[in-house]
Amino acid sequence: MFPWIFTTWSPSIAPGPSTDVLEDLDHPTLNCLRDLIKIGGGGNWPPKATYEDSWHLSLKAYSSVFRAMETLLPVEEPSLDHSRNREIIDSFRARMRSELDRHIDIQEVESALGRWQHEQDCSTQSAWLGFFACISFLRHAYRWGVTPIVSEAQNETVVAFPHQLDAPWKAIQQHFGIDSPSGCMTSICYSNMATVDRLQYTVTVGMPEVHRSTEFWNTKLVCEMEGKMLPAYRLFSQAIALMDSERLDDVREALKSANEILKMALKYFFATMVNSNMSHAVWMAYVQGFQGWALDGIDGISGGQSLMFRTLDSFLGIRPWPTPESECRHIPAIQRRWLHCLRDYDIRAVAIERGYDEVTAELDSLVKQLRLWRMGHMRRMQPYESVYRPERLHMTAGISVVHASNEDHMIEHLKKELSRRLAQTV
Template sequence: MFSWIFSTYSSPSPAVVVSPGPSTKILQDPLNHRAIECLRDLVQLGGGGTWPPTATYDDSWPLPLRAYHSVFRAMETSLPVEEPSLIHARNREIIDSFRARMRSELERRIKIPEVERTLEEWESQSGVQSAWLGFFTCISFLRHAYRWGVTPIVSEAQSEASVEFPQELDLPWSALQRHFGISSPSGCMTSICYSNMASDEILQYSVTAGMGEVHNSTEFWNTKLVVDMETKLLPAYHLFAQAISFMDFRDPDAAQDALKSANDILRAALKYFFNTMVDSKISHTVWMAYVQGFQGWALEGIDGISGGQSLLFRTMDSFLGIRPWPTPEKERLHIPEAQRNWLNCLRDYDIRAVAKEREYIKVTNELDSLVKQLRVWRMGHMRRMQPYESQNRPERKTMTAGISVVDAPDGEQMILHLKKELGRRLAQTV
């Protein structure tokens, strides 16, 4: 008569031990060293508990701020067009109309006194960083959408020397600048890319909403590739910090082992990069028109987002002592404070100089291997970027997102300009 009991009973399964992820390992690292502390701050303060960041969106924000999410949702399908106009007057009408509709949505949905009071309270309480990151992303997308008025971007917008943004977008931006320690009026790699990938691997905000699959796929993979590279390299960041610690503990063998593992991680990540950066995932023509352009800024001498702002390559350069460093003022434009602190920690230590001074030959060899890998990547990237950057876009001036309008009359001259810029950095990678 107890069969009903035993029919649902099974012997307990052995406990499943889940290995902590890379971010958790960093937060729990017992090593007492500044390099570990700066990396821990990058994860905790810069990423909301993980790196790359874990952002949360409108449901996690204070109630008066959630209307910004609604504004973007109301506008997102109005931004992209299938075929951009080549007539300046028509483009001016399109841009002005889009901005007027966004101003109307903002005025209707956003209550300035409530937003101002809420932001003051949120700042004083520090808030949850993951929620700040999501809000940072939302306002960045709104500002870039307002700045361009249409995508693909057009020369009519590029020619603007300045744009007067609505108070509803300037007020929260000032708070976000203070919170993240940036000075640029534009979005950055953190807000446009790192924090825009939701936990279910869906872009939270899109500039190709309502477009075809190739548009959606290109925008998705452009962001996913950037995020995936940070995910894959985070264990190497940890090994870099540990290697510095081991050097200070006078344990070159442990430092060598850490760097050997970092070389393996970098090799696999760079292979993934080149296998992913292909036309079938990231379309040459769509990327130029619908991704690169939107990420630009080109106002009042301020540039937009570029791959050179990615934490991965700044970390590699900083750790390996590859100069020149960006000026503090230039880096503060787009790189949040926790990331800058991590980079400056690596620069201050200068592990290659320390290894050379102490004649740690095996450590130096592993560091040289990292430099060689970075050189190979930069040489490969010069070739890979050409089909993307050389696309003919007659509706706009030649422009890179991170350098703004370039003094190049056509795509061929544009490529020569970019090769010169990339070649300069390649020559410095020694």
């Protein structure tokens, strides 16, 4: 079944519906997608953030603070001495507080962000996204104090963040419609890929090339997947609009094209997620750890925040849906609106109810591809998640600290979590 998913990926162009078929369409789902790109991504998807050059002077100081701290965060050989790690973490946080006190004028910051709140253009949204990334990196750096992360920090239940990091975060939460105190895939991944194909903010400065490459490809992969799937998002929204017009041949054509696009995207995923790009030995210590959170029962970044896979589940009616509370935590409001639009229509249920067998068959092909990806991902993640890291507790960025006695028990826990979603992918 679908043997192509484990073969080498090569690009090709999938067919799409002709423009004369689509030009007369007007539908709420299409409008949600347009808003996702224009309002959510600053005119692009995945989002193309802008950085210091587009910010008020008071906001630029945050980027300067991160640059001053980035070389102090990573170490090549983490300490196993808890007392020593406590000193390292406390020293890092004290240095960051000093830098924030010296460089941040919080009244000017709040004034600048207040002006942004009244501007609705794409360029301002791109600036918001870049600032979202910057503050997320600062907050995660302050939260951990050293990377690779250590159990001394994982054992913390409360961290008091400087006011200079809390005040702009409240504005960010309001603007993006999120509740989490931590960064998310939108801020730390989507908004961190600069236009010259490099990371704007990095936590592997001064580390060997394998560390820097692993961090880069971890972000590059998720951004590329979004870019490759954007044509499929368009086809999903068009298919819904065409269904309402009972243009079944056009619906089938759109879904066939979407199947080809998904096939190419998943092949790219498996061709890219390999040890030569993302080192098994390095990934957990220098990527996954920093992206976690593990405070107050809140998780950090996880693959479950990927808009691509949430879009597929939402379009294909794969339940259960996340609770509104959990989705509001990390997924910006404009992305949630797009997902709710797909869920509310439930194209598979509509096709089955109306007896559109050929449409149902194309939708089922999408489900089969997604199901096979989830089966393959269970195998691919094991070498990454099973690396022995004696300086830390077992933890995933997406489900925080896991109470497992060894790496084998950790993998069994993860397989159980992933198997649950696989069983629902029908």
